[in-house]
Amino acid sequence: MAQIPVLELADAMYKMVKDTMGMKKWKATDLQKASIEMFGEDKVDKQLCKDAIKELVNNGRLVYTYFGGSYIEVPHVEGAAN
Amino acid sequence: MAVDKKYATPLLDELEKGEWPSFVKEIKSSAETNPMANDLLGLLEQSYTEKKGHWKHGGIVGVMGYGGGVIGRYTDLSEKFPSISHFHTMRVNQPSGWFYTSEALRTLCDIWDAHGSGLTNMHGSTGDIVFLGTRTEDLEPVFNKLTNAGFDLGGSGSDVRTPSCCCGKARCEWACYDTMALTHFITNKFQDELHRPAFPYKMKFKMSGCPNDCVASIARADISIIGTWRDEIQVDMAKVREYADNGTDIVKEIAMMCPGKCIEWDGKKLDIDNGSCRHCMHCINVMPKALAPGKDRGAVVLVGSKAPIVEGALLSSVMVPFIKFEEPFEESELWELIENMWDLWCEDGKNRERIGEFIQRVGMGNFLDAVGLEPQAEMVAHPRENPYIFYEEYFEEGEEVTK
Numbered sequence: 001m002a003q004i005p006v007l008e009l010a011d012a013m014y015k016m017v018k019d020t021m022g023m024k025k026w027k028a029t030d031l032q033k034a035s036i037e038m039f040g041e042d043k044v045d046k047q048l049c050k051d052a053i054k055e056l057v058n059n060g061r062l063v064y065t066y067f068g069g070s071y072i073e074v075p076h077v078e079g080a081a082n
Numbered sequence: 083m084a085v086d087k088k089y090a091t092p093l094l095d096e097l098e099k100g101e102w103p104s105f106v107k108e109i110k111s112s113a114e115t116n117p118m119a120n121d122l123l124g125l126l127e128q129s130y131t132e133k134k135g136h137w138k139h140g141g142i143v144g145v146m147g148y149g150g151g152v153i154g155r156y157t158d159l160s161e162k163f164p165s166i167s168h169f170h171t172m173r174v175n176q177p178s179g180w181f182y183t184s185e186a187l188r189t190l191c192d193i194w195d196a197h198g199s200g201l202t203n204m205h206g207s208t209g210d211i212v213f214l215g216t217r218t219e220d221l222e223p224v225f226n227k228l229t230n231a232g233f234d235l236g237g238s239g240s241d242v243r244t245p246s247c248c249c250g251k252a253r254c255e256w257a258c259y260d261t262m263a264l265t266h267f268i269t270n271k272f273q274d275e276l277h278r279p280a281f282p283y284k285m286k287f288k289m290s291g292c293p294n295d296c297v298a299s300i301a302r303a304d305i306s307i308i309g310t311w312r313d314e315i316q317v318d319m320a321k322v323r324e325y326a327d328n329g330t331d332i333v334k335e336i337a338m339m340c341p342g343k344c345i346e347w348d349g350k351k352l353d354i355d356n357g358s359c360r361h362c363m364h365c366i367n368v369m370p371k372a373l374a375p376g377k378d379r380g381a382v383v384l385v386g387s388k389a390p391i392v393e394g395a396l397l398s399s400v401m402v403p404f405i406k407f408e409e410p411f412e413e414s415e416l417w418e419l420i421e422n423m424w425d426l427w428c429e430d431g432k433n434r435e436r437i438g439e440f441i442q443r444v445g446m447g448n449f450l451d452a453v454g455l456e457p458q459a460e461m462v463a464h465p466r467e468n469p470y471i472f473y474e475e476y477f478e479e480g481e482e483v484t485k
């Protein structure tokens with residue numbers, strides 16, 4: 001079965017991160033595991049997840065953050081900057 | 083830019099005394115023209131007086147598209163020291179072996195004078211060129227200027243960190259493979275992993291050309307690639323005698339200190355039992371004109387060392403006892419092994435668990451099994467004395483033990 005388009009996966013990932021903002025911190029592998037679970041292994045693989053994350057981060061919808069380890073979040077102004 | 087406001091710094095001034103280089107002297111010299119460096123002096127003096135730090139960690143700053151290379155810092159005294167309200171660090175990927183032209187160094191300094199504190203750390207323990215102290219809005223301009231000059235940011239966070247190596251064949255006759263070329267190759271091969279953090283935690287590569295391990299790869303790299311040889315140490319007997327004639331006590335300084343106890347010296351002839359040699363480099367280091375690593379050279383690949391942060395320190399363990407590194411590096415079997423290890427670690431590693439800690443948790447035997455490696459004697463520390471390692475296939479059930 002054919003894979004889903006990368007932009008469709010990117011939108012789904014964006015929604016996961018946005019909807020759980022402030023409640024859950026996502027790592028790249030968490031997003032990957034959740035995506036494969038959501039769409040199934042035949043529609044989404046690791047490479048597609050990588051591409052979707054790259055897409056989201058390259059156009060600034062999501063950003064990488066660092067709190068001990070690296071996470072992926074919706075851009076915001078952090079407390080420390082004030 | 084002229085700097086008018088001056089701070090009295092009696093405590094910092096103490097650190098200018100003595101013969102040795104002083105970072106206070108350097109910050110003061112930058113402070114003549116750079117307001118960030120000037121405010122840094124004021125803030126440090128206050129910290130020393132109060133015995134209290136005034137920095138806050140930031141976690142979100144970076145350049146577009148990259149998840150590494152920028153380490154966010156702010157001060158909690160931004161009203162008093164406005165020039166350093168932001169004081170982010172940038173890691174810049176150093177050239178292999180840290181070779182520069184003076185023009186390249188000037189380019190780096192000019193960029194940093196224009197956009198940051200002017201203070202650098204050449205080099206950080208990660209190996210990177212470290213630019214200390216800039217503002218969020220300057221990150222993209224610095225990045226643009228760096229990339230135009232042929233530089234890139236290095237790693238930080240849960241990604242492949244900037245690979246680093248000893249000067250290898252560029253300056254050192256002990257180099258058993260071309261560390262600089264391999265480091266350059268690895269940096270390019272793993273660009274995606276370097277800039278887009280997707281691991282449970284950091285992942286460092288360090289390449290040393292021989293067991294002297296000048297970049298301390300065995301203690302500080304998740305993947306340590308250390309040059310070695312598998313034939314015999316090269317001996318120039320006339321030169322050995324020259325050392326002896328000039329006062330080197332070969333028995334005391336070399337034979338008795340050889341960890342393999344495999345050197346004999348009868349006053350005329352040096353005899354090395356290469357089968358017991360541990361490739362420690364000691365004899366070669368003491369008589370560099372007389373001895374040299376063998377001619378069949380390559381590297382040993384070890385995995386899992388780290389400095390203490392979340393948990394205690396670990397040294398790397400042998401995964402591949404001997405591998406040749408020759409161009410084209412792309413054809414090496416190592417990359418597949420590394421991808422296997424990463425897949426396993428990403429799948430089952432805990433958040434902020436280094437690969438060495440992961441191996442300890444799941445057990446080396448299980449790890450080797452999962453990544454498809456056969457156990458070998460070279461993987462065991464002190465294989466001839468270690469009573470805890472069993473070689474099961476030697477003792478099949480029901481087999482007669484003849485020896």
Ligand code: HEM
Nearest residue numbers: 097105109122126201202203205206207208209212214215
């Ligand atoms: C009393 C004050 C300080 C002392 C005693 C001190 C001491 C040291 C020492 C011993 C090292 C290790 C050097 C090495 O073996 O490579 C080091 C590294 C370093 N210091 Fe300082 N330092 C001081 C203040 C500062 C300040 C004010 C800054 C920055 C504004 C700074 C930034 C660094 C950096 C970036 C490194 C490199 C860390 C690395 O190797 O990655 N230090 N310092």
Ligand code: HEM
Nearest residue numbers: 137138153155169171173205206207208209210212214391
């Ligand atoms: C409680 C305070 C702090 C702790 C526990 C801490 C801890 C650490 C650790 C564990 C590392 C090594 C990370 C790695 O292995 O890559 C590191 C690196 C670094 N830290 Fe801190 N840090 C603190 C405060 C600061 C402050 C206040 C600054 C600067 C204003 C700073 C600047 C740096 C820099 C520049 C590096 C990287 C050096 C390099 O790349 O070689 N740190 N810090």
Ligand code: SF4
Nearest residue numbers: 248254257291292296
């Ligand atoms: S690690 Fe070995 S090859 Fe590299 S610089 Fe040191 S002595 Fe030379």
Ligand code: SF4
Nearest residue numbers: 340359360362363365
């Ligand atoms: S390299 Fe080390 S173990 Fe090998 S012969 Fe020399 S001193 Fe002995």
